[in-house]
């Protein structure tokens with residue numbers, strides 16, 4: 001039996017179902033498994049299995065309170081024809097690395113991997129826990145989570161989904177994807193602030209017990225679809241196991257050989273899932289944490305100081321324009337030997353002084369990570385070079401990862417085969433990608449999509465087609481201080 005505890009030391013213990021419903025712990029911490037399960041099967045036994053089977057086994061190993069039948073229903077509902085590639089997660093070789101393509105779901109970003117299953121995990125949890133209230137999902141988004149959560153939860157009975165995105169802080173395609181969202185339970189607001197403001201605002205609403213009571217009276221209970229929800233994080237562990245199995249199947253490595261895993265990182269959820277896969281038994285040499293110019297994490301892995309007293313940059317990899325990487329808290333908790341009090345004091349320092357420094361005992365575990373960053377210029381060059389040399393098209397986020405991987409190899413000479421998390425379709429960031437492969441200016445984001453398709457022949461994801469012709473359904477632009485009010489109005 002695996003149970004879930006808060007990273008900040010509260011003694012309350014939850015089942016996975018309870019933690020999924022609740023989203024964030026009462027003491028503002030994040031739920032973490034009290035132990036990481038070992039791989040439930042040998043790699044050789046996973047070989048040849050479809051993605052769904054690997055996902056079922058891996059998620060079930062963490063979510064021990066879900067029955068086999070329940071978990072089967074969850075993966076059957078999630079990983080079906082919604083994905084445009086039958087394999088769900090194809091692994092493609094280009095430029096000497098292996099790209100784990102996580103973006104073939106409905107919204108063309110890796111968030112679909114977890115957000116197609118989260119509604120099933122949550123509604124199953126509500127049945128298990130006999131939860132009668134409507135669950136209101138609050139989500140702050142740097143661009144991709146919002147749309148994936150809206151798609152996942154649209155018209156799911158017993159839920160409302162409310163999304164806040166930074167006005168001007170997402171790509172044109174991303175914005176249009178969200179504001180055209182259909183479904184009677186969907187609500188989308190642009191906020192006058194950046195992603196960190198949106199995330200902090202959402203966390204504040206979660207922590208306001210008076211507000212929660214008021215909502216409870218109108219039959220609502222708040223939860224989260226951000227990667228602070230453990231139901232978002234655990235499904236992501238599965239694809240790293242799957243990727244490793246594929247490399248063994250293809251003879252790139254032998255069972256037991258190490259790999260490097262490279263992840264373009266924002267909120268630290270995706271790379272933490274890789275770390276969990278490693279803790280389960282996938283042999284990993286380095287977790288390579290790639291950032292854009294908002295390189296708080298690069299500095300952190302170098303110095304042990306996490307410092308957000310710095311300029312915030314808007315880059316062309318907007319889903320990584322983040323200074324407060326929430327899930328780092330979970331890694332620190334594990335590195336501290338599951339010591340919640342120590343984490344509490346670090347997070348208080350982050351709140352009050354905008355910085356903290358970890359003690360020596362964290363540093364041994366931090367050596368499993370390598371942090372690096374790429375500038376916008378380097379990112380664009382990486383896209384252009386990869387396309388001209390291999391004909392492989394990377395989006396801006398994946399290109400950040402690839403560039404950091406190249407730097408890593410140059411610096412260390414480490415030629416361990418690398419799995420690179422490929423997190424979005426190039427068409428989501430069509431303007432940057434088009435310019436990077438030498439195309440000229442177009443009128444708007446949608447014209448770039450067309451130009452890019454004509455030039456490369458790469459298929460445009462169904463969800464991005466004709467986006468410019470869809471009616472806009474959500475027009476709200478609000479101040480940060482109006483977020484709670486927006487929630488109240490939405491759930492009425």
Ligand SMILES: *Cc1c(COP(=O)(O)O)cnc(C)c1O
Nearest residue numbers: 144266267268269270319397423
């Ligand atoms: C969300 C996102 C990331 C960052 O992932 P985290 O789990 O927040 O670190 C990277 N690339 C894309 C395309 C994303 O949507």
